Amino acid sequence: MIKAAVVGGTGYTGVELMRILARHPQAELALVTSRGDAGKAVAEVYPNLRGVVDLAFQPPEPELLAQADVIFFATPNGTAMQYAPALLDRGRVVIDLAADFRLKDPQVWEQWYGQPHACPELLASAVYGLPEVNRSQIKKARLIACPGCYPTAVQLGFLPLLHHQLIERQGLVADCKSGVSGAGRQAQVATLMAETGEGFKAYAVPGHRHLPEIRQGLQALAGKPVALTFVPHLAPMIRGIHATLYARLREEADLQALYERHYAREPFVEVLPAGSHPDTVDVRGANRCQIAVHRPGGGDVVVVLAVIDNLVKGAAGQAVQNMNLVFGLPETAGLEMAGLYP
Amino acid sequence: MIKAAVVGGTGYTGVELMRILARHPQAELALVTSRGDAGKAVAEVYPNLRGVVDLAFQPPEPELLAQADVIFFATPNGTAMQYAPALLDRGRVVIDLAADFRLKDPQVWEQWYGQPHACPELLASAVYGLPEVNRSQIKKARLIACPGCYPTAVQLGFLPLLHHQLIERQGLVADCKSGVSGAGRQAQVATLMAETGEGFKAYAVPGHRHLPEIRQGLQALAGKPVALTFVPHLAPMIRGIHATLYARLREEADLQALYERHYAREPFVEVLPAGSHPDTVDVRGANRCQIAVHRPGGGDVVVVLAVIDNLVKGAAGQAVQNMNLVFGLPETAGLEMAGLYP
Amino acid sequence: MIKAAVVGGTGYTGVELMRILARHPQAELALVTSRGDAGKAVAEVYPNLRGVVDLAFQPPEPELLAQADVIFFATPNGTAMQYAPALLDRGRVVIDLAADFRLKDPQVWEQWYGQPHACPELLASAVYGLPEVNRSQIKKARLIACPGCYPTAVQLGFLPLLHHQLIERQGLVADCKSGVSGAGRQAQVATLMAETGEGFKAYAVPGHRHLPEIRQGLQALAGKPVALTFVPHLAPMIRGIHATLYARLREEADLQALYERHYAREPFVEVLPAGSHPDTVDVRGANRCQIAVHRPGGGDVVVVLAVIDNLVKGAAGQAVQNMNLVFGLPETAGLEMAGLYP
Amino acid sequence: MIKAAVVGGTGYTGVELMRILARHPQAELALVTSRGDAGKAVAEVYPNLRGVVDLAFQPPEPELLAQADVIFFATPNGTAMQYAPALLDRGRVVIDLAADFRLKDPQVWEQWYGQPHACPELLASAVYGLPEVNRSQIKKARLIACPGCYPTAVQLGFLPLLHHQLIERQGLVADCKSGVSGAGRQAQVATLMAETGEGFKAYAVPGHRHLPEIRQGLQALAGKPVALTFVPHLAPMIRGIHATLYARLREEADLQALYERHYAREPFVEVLPAGSHPDTVDVRGANRCQIAVHRPGGGDVVVVLAVIDNLVKGAAGQAVQNMNLVFGLPETAGLEMAGLYP
Known part of the structure; x- marks a missing residue:
């Protein structure tokens, strides 16, 4: 043990x-x-x-x-x-x-x-602990930097597109929504239930600390600079991140097949059937990222929907996934729980 | 009476x-x-x-x-x-x-x-009942088509930019979030509290009925075709719409001043101070739209945040505002209530 | 003015x-x-x-x-x-x-x-500002002590029964549920959304500050000592108090008629039809108390259900109602708003 | 298997x-x-x-x-x-x-x-599948009737008191609060999020189907008739039942010690320290019942607070616990998950 x-x-x-x-x-x-x-x-x-x-x-x-x-x-x-x-x-x-x-x-x-x-x-x-990108390095690491919650969802969402150079690297948009547990267990007025329980708002639009992290990660995936606008929002729920990602396609591609193939062997990333809309509640308490990819109206804009539990795949679960890799354990050990729905 | x-x-x-x-x-x-x-x-x-x-x-x-x-x-x-x-x-x-x-x-x-x-x-x-655009026509109308809730928020958000031709008309994004009352008072599993109370998801990404309405409205504002991606989401709250809008600036402009000037005489549109993040709870129960405009990192992407109560400025309140105009009453008659916070 | x-x-x-x-x-x-x-x-x-x-x-x-x-x-x-x-x-x-x-x-x-x-x-x-009990004194007062939120709901619920001496004064139970706004706008962990958004719990069971106030009020109504158990609970909502009151009938009575008669001329207390279950959302934002009275199974236990908005009839609205009385204004001036449903 | x-x-x-x-x-x-x-x-x-x-x-x-x-x-x-x-x-x-x-x-x-x-x-x-009462019969059963969610919480709360004949059997009160998942996954207006998300109300006060079940169970525990008033409420949350129980003590007793002793060997019932207030969120997703016992003001009224997850200890988890007993497996097999907090 x-x-x-x-x-x-x-x-x-x-x-x-x-x-x-x-x-x-x-x-x-x-x-x-x-x-x-x-x-x-x-x-x-x-x-x-x-x-x-x-x-x-x-x-x-x-x-x-x-x-x-x-x-x-x-x-x-x-x-x-x-x-x-x-x-x-x-x-x-x-x-x-x-x-x-x-x-x-x-x-x-x-x-x-x-x-x-x-x-x-x-x-x-230090190795950036996003196993879907850095698995082999993680296995050899002694110091792991677990990704932030937003960066996990955004990078997993964009990964196949950037990896295959299918999208313009300019004009990326990551419109992200988080439950309030992301703000931590600190005494503050801003995240009281009376303040947030029936409201929805953006925050840190001028600049959020996860922006440089996401940018660094996307650039590593793309091998080149990317231009990203990242807007986080506070949603009136406790757990969950929903990332809605927008990019412009550079060429034709079967995106559904691409995503399914890219993540076929990943234990914790699930590509939903074409036309799906992932829901944060389905990954609540689970170390999973569920993703759907859309081209509204068949145009050249790709919309990727990615959900995680910010405290699990966005934090504690991913940390244990990293531990499993470092110590040569099965990657899924201790992480096989289903989402708590409803 | x-x-x-x-x-x-x-x-x-x-x-x-x-x-x-x-x-x-x-x-x-x-x-x-x-x-x-x-x-x-x-x-x-x-x-x-x-x-x-x-x-x-x-x-x-x-x-x-x-x-x-x-x-x-x-x-x-x-x-x-x-x-x-x-x-x-x-x-x-x-x-x-x-x-x-x-x-x-x-x-x-x-x-x-x-x-x-x-x-x-x-x-x-029939006159499209968005007073901030069509006030003079509304005053003479007998048949008013009240705008949808999403179209109200999206058009009020983009209006000053399109009116002054400050943004590219391609690549517009409207990432919108709605409370569940928007789905109506109908017996259906999808909007049960147990289904939606702790989840967040997009819906109708392939195409929502409000898309042609928004497109028609934006094109009327711009006087030319626009290309828009519209993604609605269901948020775990009862009332409220938050529209997060993205566009690319064509030229330099003092956006804060522009918005304040454009809406200076509008009784129901409030431009918040620079750096603000409007919250749906502040317009709950009120016939108001609150707006903030940002340029993250000072770049050429404009982010507009616009909130309304979908049942008031997005429906019943706006309908009464239209009635006031048609019958020559003060536009604000019966509509001066503040938002119910908290 | x-x-x-x-x-x-x-x-x-x-x-x-x-x-x-x-x-x-x-x-x-x-x-x-x-x-x-x-x-x-x-x-x-x-x-x-x-x-x-x-x-x-x-x-x-x-x-x-x-x-x-x-x-x-x-x-x-x-x-x-x-x-x-x-x-x-x-x-x-x-x-x-x-x-x-x-x-x-x-x-x-x-x-x-x-x-x-x-x-x-x-x-x-000082006059205790519960107009349904002390209206004539309030009109002459210069110093008003507005009742607490729980005491308002509990006293209005028990009032007709105690006034007519229909119940045993021992063994009263007030099981009360409050939204989190009752805890105030203070930075504290206990009322964060992440702590309270999906949980339900009692608090202060050994003794809550509203207990002596309720007891003093009920005793004034009864003219004699009463024995009450008061248990407040925190419910995962923002506004609203629901008081569920239990007492033992001393004699037969048509309770529905009694309540309707007792409150027939009260502008802010509404007795719902027999068999009703008042809902806090129906009085949200309104200066109203809605009440229903039951005898489950036709037995000798009376169950009274009373709801208010803790911030309105339980605080600010009642304070303005008192002001109206003191200054000889219509009692309902400024207080005629309906509840914000949904 | x-x-x-x-x-x-x-x-x-x-x-x-x-x-x-x-x-x-x-x-x-x-x-x-x-x-x-x-x-x-x-x-x-x-x-x-x-x-x-x-x-x-x-x-x-x-x-x-x-x-x-x-x-x-x-x-x-x-x-x-x-x-x-x-x-x-x-x-x-x-x-x-x-x-x-x-x-x-x-x-x-x-x-x-x-x-x-x-x-x-x-x-x-048929054996009533409440293991804390009927364990030995369950082990020999072929047909198990799993208790309802309210009956589970109410019986576990009253059990030590009735078993030791410490309370009056008349005048019992069970004031219970349930999350909306208890109403099931059926298309109906009454449990829409817009109806229930910010409201709190009692229901079925004249008579709920769980009343005869609870009464039958309590009488079996007491060996004699009991008189109970049962009022269920709908709370604006998804999972969880909170039972607040009231009874009158017949004689002096160290209730904390009594409860701890009674449940000392039960794997799924946890008596919290004196003065505690159990929270439904702490048992969310877990097959646990957490209980606290109080005597407000040191008087002769006992207040018991008991929480369960209605879908787990109140339904599916308890069903699996019964299966474990019938098939001679460890009673906790498959049921050792912690509550999902926050």
């Missing part, structure tokens, strides 16, 4: 990691930390984990963390980079669910995250 | 019309019809109208309808066109909230609505 | 007061204060009030407040009692929407609210 | 059964039937089961059903009783999730369900 530690177990990503790891057949949740709740039983803070996780939160001491084989950081941006060098030196595997190691250029990181990077020398060896 | 009749008062649009007309200072709700609920008190079917509407539903007899000055049709598509000719002959004003008179070309109507048009000879004189 | 001031205009109760007062035919919203947002335009903080309220927030200076005829306190508990003595001395009317003047016994107040009362000498002259 | 069939797989209970059985380590989902969707792939109708269930729906032919070891009926009331005799004759195990075999008295059944019972001779041997 692989011994896993979760740092920052009191956020939504952390509790979701615990839910998954606690039922993993080849990993053991050995340690969960929290500064604020240290000493409390996990089941006291999260009654959904009663009888599932019998640990108490511990303080995030480096010595404790180093006792695990793999350390997941479900922490705010800027935390994992404080711990990673020492843990890597001691041969541990570090999987960061925050943004610390996602961007290759430390100056871009500093620009968007408002602080200098603590260990820019690690950025080159 | 103007005597108003509502035909088809048991749908969401009908009940909203009653709510507004019952408090209108210069109109009297004189008659409400329903085939299914004829004989029942309105307040029995709709307890929110207890003490507000004291009528009972009546059957939709032409003779009864002709006793009103203005007849609102809050009926399924294909109904108003059965009644309109006779009512117009008798000098009545007809305001249709369905699609019967929205499209100028009867063949396009037949293609999208699956039935031949019953009175194509009326299409030329 | 009566000049009204709202102190603490940035909470949900405050914004609702502004929405109502701005459309009041005989009152003018002259002043709104906020410590945190002083200097900002109301419409900037609350876009739903654009074009409806043109004021900016001001700091809560006593001199400013004294320029109004009536001062509403939509403030945290313990605030109004700091301002009330001076304002009353200057002949102003004070209407407190918080709890400062609800309890007659200052020691009980101190026990439940954790601080000594600042002006216990005013408690005797 | 036990071969399981699900009859009526297109309702919410059916799809939930499939979700659970598909991941059961010792059972195989061999057959799923549907009249309406026969021939369609399960994954087409329920995209959440793509890659999880590879079957197509089949028509409900008795010969097909008889090939399974256990047949689950997730069908409307009155269906299982048509199939059960023949299947039992052939040695199969029948587990009915509807009401056909819950009531011992066929006349009571006919009275509440509006049709004569098709096989009253089987009622005596």
Whole structure:
């Protein structure tokens, strides 16, 4: 059994990691930390984990963390980079669910995250943990940067088109909608139920931190610069991301066949039948991305619809998928749950 | 007092019309019809109208309808066109909230609505009831075709840009999100709370009936053909439409100033300060459209955010606004309510 | 026009007061204060009030407040009692929407609210602003204590039964459900949408601050001690309170007729037909209480169902109803809006 | 591997059964039937089961059903009783999730369900499948009547009190709140999102079909008649039941210790620490009942709070728990999932 530690177990990503790891057949949740709740039983803070996780939160001491084989950081941006060098030196595997190691250029990181990077020398060896793109590198990695939730959905949606150079690289649009759990478990007025329960709005249109990450990823897929407009929205639901992607076709292609073929062997990406409209509720709680591809009116505009659960394929589930790859386990171990519908 | 009749008062649009007309200072709700609920008190079917509407539903007899000055049709598509000719002959004003008179070309109507048009000879004189575009024609009209909910939001959003020929007419994108009341008060599995309460999905991507209406409207604004991709989505909320619009700028312009100037004298369109993100909850229950305009990263892509309440500015409120114009009343009469936040 | 001031205009109760007062035919919203947002335009903080309220927030200076005829306190508990003595001395009317003047016994107040009362000498002259019970006293009052949201629903539900001494005064149960706006517009994890959007739970079962208020009110109605169990619950909706009340009949009675008769002349209490189940959505945004009374299986247990909008009849609307009474206006002035369904 | 069939797989209970059985380590989902969707792939109708269930729906032919070891009926009331005799004759195990075999008295059944019972001779041997009460009988049963969702929560909540004769058997109150999935996947206006998404109401107060079932169960627990008032409510959420139970204590007792002791060895009932308020979201998707017990103000009224997921411990999960018991499997097999929070 692989011994896993979760740092920052009191956020939504952390509790979701615990839910998954606690039922993993080849990993053991050995340690969960929290500064604020240290000493409390996990089941006291999260009654959904009663009888599932019998640990108490511990303080995030480096010595404790180093006792695990793999350390997941479900922490705010800027935390994992404080711990990673020492843990890597001691041969541990570090999987960061925050943004610390996602961007290759430390100056871009500093620009968007408002602080200098603590260990820019690690950025080159960090592997961007999107298995559908980087599977072979992930298998050899020690430091994994799990993609953000929006970037996961947008990249999986555009991937076959960019890979086969079927679309114009200019004028891409990613109109994305997220449930409120994406905003985290923080006391703030903006995500109170009374504020968001019956409203819908865009946010961060001038610029969202996931933009440089998506752009970097799409450019890597395309091998060339791309021009993307990314608009995130807050939807009155708890979980789920729906990405609606727009691009212009450069040449004729059977897009349905292309997508089905591209993802035929992927365990966690499902191309729905032609004419489908994926629904976030169908992937709720599951490590899945469901995709449909359309050409409205048979024209040259491609519309791709991609849905994930932001906390699973967009965070905790993908992190465990990465762990499975790093440790040579079956990629689907612990991740075979169906979506919770209705 | 103007005597108003509502035909088809048991749908969401009908009940909203009653709510507004019952408090209108210069109109009297004189008659409400329903085939299914004829004989029942309105307040029995709709307890929110207890003490507000004291009528009972009546059957939709032409003779009864002709006793009103203005007849609102809050009926399924294909109904108003059965009644309109006779009512117009008798000098009545007809305001249709369905699609019967929205499209100028009867063949396009037949293609999208699956039935031949019953009175194509009326299409030329029907006025498309979007006051921000057609105010002077509306004032002289006897037959008003109220715009659809999506078309209202999309046209108000694009209007200043197209009017001033600031954007490319190709490659327009309207990514729209609607609350479930837009699907009407019909027994169907697809809009059960258990189906839609925690999910988000696109629908009708291959082609939605509002597409030809929007296209016709935008082309009238631009004076030339436009190419638009329109993708509607179902959001887990009851009321509200959020339109996110994308276009490419043809030349430099101060968009904020342009929008503020264009809508400065409009009573029901509000341009929010630069950098804003309108929220559907702020216009809930109100006859308002709130708009913000962005240029992400300062590039040449314009993103317009426009919100309305689909049942008010997208239906019943706009219908009353049209009535006010036709009868020479203050345009805002009966329509000054604020949004119900939270 | 009566000049009204709202102190603490940035909470949900405050914004609702502004929405109502701005459309009041005989009152003018002259002043709104906020410590945190002083200097900002109301419409900037609350876009739903654009074009409806043109004021900016001001700091809560006593001199400013004294320029109004009536001062509403939509403030945290313990605030109004700091301002009330001076304002009353200057002949102003004070209407407190918080709890400062609800309890007659200052020691009980101190026990439940954790601080000594600042002006216990005013408690005797403060009138509990439940018009259906205290209308004649309210008309003569200068200091009004508006009832809490739960107490409003519970007292209106039990009132006819206690008034006619038809039920046992022991073993009363009030099982109440509230939308999350009742928790206020405060940054806290417990009322985030992600926490409450799909869950249902009781809270404060060992003892809620509204218990002594309800008990005091019911005892006043009964003229004798009553024993009540009060359990509040948080429901995944924004507005609305549903009180389900249980009592044991002492003698036979036609309860439907009794309720209809008791409330026949009340403008804001509606007794639904026998067999009805009131729905909170039907009173959303309206100053109404809808009630149904049942005897399941024809037995001796009475079940009363009462719904209000916690922010309107449970707070801001009732406060304006009190203002109308104090100033001799029609009781329904500014309060005739229908519920916003759907 | 036990071969399981699900009859009526297109309702919410059916799809939930499939979700659970598909991941059961010792059972195989061999057959799923549907009249309406026969021939369609399960994954087409329920995209959440793509890659999880590879079957197509089949028509409900008795010969097909008889090939399974256990047949689950997730069908409307009155269906299982048509199939059960023949299947039992052939040695199969029948587990009915509807009401056909819950009531011992066929006349009571006919009275509440509006049709004569098709096989009253089987009622005596049918075992009421509430393992926490009837475990040893269930192990020997061939015909299981799974409890209704409300009856499960109410009985588990009252069980320790009635078992130890600690409460008065008169004046019991069960105030219950359910998510809308309890109303099933049927096209009807009453459970549209637009109707229920922001409202809260009671229903069936004059008499709900679960009342005789609860009464029969409580009386079996108490060994004597009980008098219960049961009021169900519809809450604006998808899954979950919250039962708030009221009773009068007959004698002093340490209720917290009593509950903890009573349920100490139950795998699926969790007594929360003193002072807790269970939340339905914590058991969402899980086969768990979480309970807290209170004495508000230290008086003689007991308030029990019990939550379940109506589709899991209130239906499909409990059905699988029964199957495990009948076939001698570990009771928790396939049922160890945690609640999906948030």
